[in-house]
Amino acid sequence: KRNPDYLFERDGIFHPYDLKRVQSIYSLEQDLIKSQGQTNRVIIKINRTGNPRIIINSIRKYFEQVPEAQEVLIFQGKRPISIERNFFEQNKKVYIKEFLKLWK
Numbered sequence: 001k002r003n004p005d006y007l008f009e010r011d012g013i014f015h016p017y018d019l020k021r022v023q024s025i026y027s028l029e030q031d032l033i034k035s036q037g038q039t040n041r042v043i044i045k046i047n048r049t050g051n052p053r054i055i056i057n058s059i060r061k062y063f064e065q066v067p068e069a070q071e072v073l074i075f076q077g078k079r080p081i082s083i084e085r086n087f088f089e090q091n092k093k094v095y096i097k098e099f100l101k102l103w104k
Contacts, residue, residue: 004039008073017043017073025050029058032072033065040070056099059083076103 004016018035022028022044035042042062046055059072063085074081081102091098 002038004041006043008041008043015041015071017041020044022046022050025054025058028055029061032058032062032069036066036069040066040068041073042069042071043073043075045075052100052103053096055103056083056096060088060095063088 005019006017007014008017016039018039018041020031020035020042022031025046028044028046031044032042055074062072063069070085072083074083083099087098088095
């Protein structure tokens with residue numbers, strides 16, 4: 001049985017997360033999908049030079065392909081950016097623009 005890598009506390013609530021070490025943003029979607037069956041929340045550590053449009057589109061595709069996925073937590077250095085499934089529902093056609101605001 002596959003187990004999560006981390007038990008991470010946010011706002012007093014503990015959630016299990018799978019850690020994905022992203023070698024290339026071009027493989028991010030596949031890296032995220034590999035967490036399927038392990039946990040429904042993923043942490044990725046990525047550097048700021050990554051193309052934010054590729055990153056958010058990979059996360060969107062991950063949510064489309066993995067129905068039980070709930071959150072992707074991105075760390076840029078020590079700063080977390082949380083993208084939950086409802087981010088795409090709330091921002092429909094402007095999700096890239098909204099993500100760029102968070103990425104700065």
